[in-house]
Amino acid sequence: MVTQTVNEAIQAVDEKLRSVVASDVDLLTDASRHIIKSGGKRMRPRLVFLAYLAAGGQDVVEAVPLAAAIELVHTATLVHDDINDHSLTRRGQATVHARWGRTFALLTGDYLFTKVYEMMAPYGPAYNVVMADACVKLVEGETLQAAAAKSGQMDRETYKTIIARKTASLFEAAARMGAQLGGANQDMVNALSSYAHDLGLAFQIVDDILDIIGDPETMGKPVGGDLTKGAGAFVVQNGQHTDGTAVLEAPAEVDPIKAMLSRLRESGAVEIARMEAVQLADRALRSLADLPPSAARDEMQALAEAIVEREQ
Amino acid sequence: MVTQTVNEAIQAVDEKLRSVVASDVDLLTDASRHIIKSGGKRMRPRLVFLAYLAAGGQDVVEAVPLAAAIELVHTATLVHDDINDHSLTRRGQATVHARWGRTFALLTGDYLFTKVYEMMAPYGPAYNVVMADACVKLVEGETLQAAAAKSGQMDRETYKTIIARKTASLFEAAARMGAQLGGANQDMVNALSSYAHDLGLAFQIVDDILDIIGDPETMGKPVGGDLTKGAGAFVVQNGQHTDGTAVLEAPAEVDPIKAMLSRLRESGAVEIARMEAVQLADRALRSLADLPPSAARDEMQALAEAIVEREQ
Numbered sequence: 001m002v003t004q005t006v007n008e009a010i011q012a013v014d015e016k017l018r019s020v021v022a023s024d025v026d027l028l029t030d031a032s033r034h035i036i037k038s039g040g041k042r043m044r045p046r047l048v049f050l051a052y053l054a055a056g057g058q059d060v061v062e063a064v065p066l067a068a069a070i071e072l073v074h075t076a077t078l079v080h081d082d083i084n085d086h087s088l089t090r091r092g093q094a095t096v097h098a099r100w101g102r103t104f105a106l107l108t109g110d111y112l113f114t115k116v117y118e119m120m121a122p123y124g125p126a127y128n129v130v131m132a133d134a135c136v137k138l139v140e141g142e143t144l145q146a147a148a149a150k151s152g153q154m155d156r157e158t159y160k161t162i163i164a165r166k167t168a169s170l171f172e173a174a175a176r177m178g179a180q181l182g183g184a185n186q187d188m189v190n191a192l193s194s195y196a197h198d199l200g201l202a203f204q205i206v207d208d209i210l211d212i213i214g215d216p217e218t219m220g221k222p223v224g225g226d227l228t229k230g231a232g233a234f235v236v237q238n239g240q241h242t243d244g245t246a247v248l249e250a251p252a253e254v255d256p257i258k259a260m261l262s263r264l265r266e267s268g269a270v271e272i273a274r275m276e277a278v279q280l281a282d283r284a285l286r287s288l289a290d291l292p293p294s295a296a297r298d299e300m301q302a303l304a305e306a307i308v309e310r311e312q
Numbered sequence: 313m314v315t316q317t318v319n320e321a322i323q324a325v326d327e328k329l330r331s332v333v334a335s336d337v338d339l340l341t342d343a344s345r346h347i348i349k350s351g352g353k354r355m356r357p358r359l360v361f362l363a364y365l366a367a368g369g370q371d372v373v374e375a376v377p378l379a380a381a382i383e384l385v386h387t388a389t390l391v392h393d394d395i396n397d398h399s400l401t402r403r404g405q406a407t408v409h410a411r412w413g414r415t416f417a418l419l420t421g422d423y424l425f426t427k428v429y430e431m432m433a434p435y436g437p438a439y440n441v442v443m444a445d446a447c448v449k450l451v452e453g454e455t456l457q458a459a460a461a462k463s464g465q466m467d468r469e470t471y472k473t474i475i476a477r478k479t480a481s482l483f484e485a486a487a488r489m490g491a492q493l494g495g496a497n498q499d500m501v502n503a504l505s506s507y508a509h510d511l512g513l514a515f516q517i518v519d520d521i522l523d524i525i526g527d528p529e530t531m532g533k534p535v536g537g538d539l540t541k542g543a544g545a546f547v548v549q550n551g552q553h554t555d556g557t558a559v560l561e562a563p564a565e566v567d568p569i570k571a572m573l574s575r576l577r578e579s580g581a582v583e584i585a586r587m588e589a590v591q592l593a594d595r596a597l598r599s600l601a602d603l604p605p606s607a608a609r610d611e612m613q614a615l616a617e618a619i620v621e622r623e624q
Contacts, residue, residue, distance in 0.1 A: 025452045027459060080422060084415045103396045103462075106418060107455045110392060110425070114447040117429055121440035128433035128440065135426040140337045143419045147339060150415075 002295040006049045009060045009067065013045045016068040017075075020115055031096045031108040032115075035075055038093045043203065044070045044170060046303070048178035051192045053296035057182025066127070066181060069119040070174045073135060076112035077142065079105055084146065127177050134173035141166025163204040164197075171200030191290040195300065198284035203307050205277040209270055210311070274308065281308045314607040318361045321372045321379065325357045328380040329387075332427055343408045343420040344427075347391055350405045355515065356382045356482060358615070360490035363504045365608035369494025378439070378493060381431040382486045385447060388424035389454065391417055396458060439489050446485035453477030475516040476509075483512030503602045507612060510596035515619050517589040521582055522623070586620065593620045 014036070021032035045067035052063045081087070082095040083105050089095060097105040116135075120128055145162045148154040175196030179189045281304045288304075291297050326348070333344035357379035364375045393399070394407040395417050401407060409417040428447075432440055457474045460466040487508030491501045593616045600616075603609050 023448075023452055025455050025459075028452065028455055080418055084418060103458050104455065106392055106396060107451060107458060110421075111448070111451045111455070113422070113425060114444065114451050117440070118444040118448055121444040122437050124436060125434050128429070132426065132430040132433040136335075136423070136430055139419060139423045139426050140335055140340065143337050143340055143416065143423070146415050146419060147337075 002050075002053060002299050005053070005060055006046060006299070009049045009064060010042050010045055012061065012064045013042065013068045013071060016064055017072060020068065020072075020119060021112070023111070027100065027104060028108060028111045031079075031100050031104060032112060034093070034099065035079055035090075035096050035108070035112075038091045040071075040074070040078075040091070042071060044074055044174045047171060047174040047196050047199075050296050050300050050303070051175040051178030051184075051196070052182035054192060054291055054294050054300065055179040055182030055184030055188055057178075063178055063181050065119055066123070066177055067174075069116050069131070070170065070177070072112055072116045072119070073131075073138070073170060076109045076116065077138060079109035079112065081142070083109075126180060130173050130176050130180075134169045137165040137169035141169070160201075163201055167204040168197045168200030171203070172197040188291060191287050195284045195287040195304075198280045198287065199304055199307060202277040202280040202284065202304070205273055205280070206308055206310060209273050209277070213265055213270055277308045281305065314362075314365060314611050317365070317372055318358060318611070321361045321376060322354050322357055324373065324376045325354065325380045325383060328376055329384060332380065332384075332431060333424070335423070339412065339416060340420060340423045343391075343412050343416060344424060346405070346411065347387055347402075347408050347420070347424075350403045352383075352386070352390075352403070354383060356386055356486045359483060359486040359508050359511075362608050362612050362615070363487040363490030363496075363508070364494035366504060366603055366606055366612065367491040367494030367496030367500055369490075375490055375493050377431055378435070378489055379486075381428050381443070382482065382489070384424055384428045384431070385443075385450070385482060388421045388428065389450060391421035391424065393454070395421075438492060442485050442488050442492075446481045449477040449481035453479070453481070472513075475513055479516040479519075480509045480512030483515070484509040500603060503599050507596045507599040507616075510592045510599065511616055511619060514589040514592035514596065514616070517585055517592070518620055518622060521585050521589070525577055525582055589620045593617065 017036045018033055021029060021036065023029050023032075048063050048067035048070055049060050052060060057063065078090065079096050082090060082097045083102055086097075087095050088098040095105070096108050100108070116131075120131055141162050141164070144158065145166060148158055148162070172193050175192040176189055179192040184192065284304045285301060288297055288300055329348045330345055333341060333348065335341050335344075360375050360379035360382055361372050364372060369375065390402065391408050394402060394409045395414055398409075399407050400410040407417070408420050412420070428443075432443055453474050453476070456470065457478060460470055460474070484505045487504040488501055491504040496504065596616045597613060600609055600612055
């Protein structure tokens, strides 16, 4: 029942996104709809709706514009990420960068972000302050990641800061605003925000694991890609021999990425990272304990369990 | 008196901008402050303050955060423009792109835009709807310009649409929000918005003229740069021989940009464009006639007259 309500609301988000990006500048409409159509898991809208319902919200349709705005922040960053990563495909589709070129990809990302702002403008400060804070953190996280990739240096603390800012902050904002709109009291808002934050951390760690061990067919993109930009570093920095030397010193005679992947898979680093994700998902579940029982809360519990098991 | 008040408020904008971009991600602080320090004419904050005062606002300090947010929109677009235009200098300084590289320039532009959003978040919908609308138009204008540059096609209508969206929309938003904050009634808000819109059009035409005939020393950047990206096209499209053939077919044996500049200077196109700017400035002045007399209104009048005479 909740599942169906949420899935219908997510369809409404997709329609909202399609319509909101319409412009008389055809290129912006086309490129925006292209990336929107490429889809994704719609995790952030899902969190908006579940938090809204768990907070006691009665009509999930009310939360559609907010959920669409949150998803569009994520979408905008994907367009810019693909420029910086020189990615040519995303979910089996050409990236905006590959299809329209760098200049228009940059402008499309900017456009999507201005559309987020336009969608959020009618809401008051209680929502916009939360959203703006998440957006700032997101760009800071992306920048830390790019700096780490460039320097080749990433320790555990840096990795945690990166995933907290680039992923968990927007997950948290989604739940916080959904809860607010659903009429939650402050304790409920905080509980749902904590849940979403930890869920975001677990989600990103699993994402980085899948980049290393995932099946390229299931993933719809080449695996190992994130290793070249330093994102898989959480797994990587767990991949040390017992004497402390890194398992990542790839032998020069083979493809270094393939060698790294192979060594990482064998090193046990992936298992350590997955354990860390499980612990974070557990912590997310504990935040739910403070909420009144509801079908939405059950769904959030299932979501936290599914996230650490996912294979794409 | 008004001049001094406004100049002090603009200094406060610079200080506000410097402080608001502070981040624990040092690169973002440094790159942001670098582009802010490169300065500019601060036309948009000036319009916020003058509209605020003309509307009867009593304490210009109240308008500083708004004025800073508007200027920061402009600043963010400069950072992204410089990536797309491969510009290495701006106002005699290295661009963010030249100094920090493309990836970090893209992220710095994104960061500045999230900071705009953060600064605007405490304001209500009456301000954010205006600002969001201007931001959307701005990106649309930039996209139309990039598309025109790519296709090599630009007619007079397209040029006018481009400058209306990429320049006049933010000028207009500045005056509109300044007027709102100053307590203007709807007629005054509309008069000040119309003034600023026409001023923006005139300003951009003169900018494009200066790109063609300006003194590189005074300008702090190479002249002719915009010709290569199609921005000088208003002047260019006036540059036709009486038989309708373009003056822009540069002889192959010399630097084509230099040849175009030389022919444009001789063709009378620059004079036609400047006349157009003068007419727009006149229309801006007529919008002021509906306002009650004030020192700020006199200053806005002087500004419209100065804009078409400026040489940098």
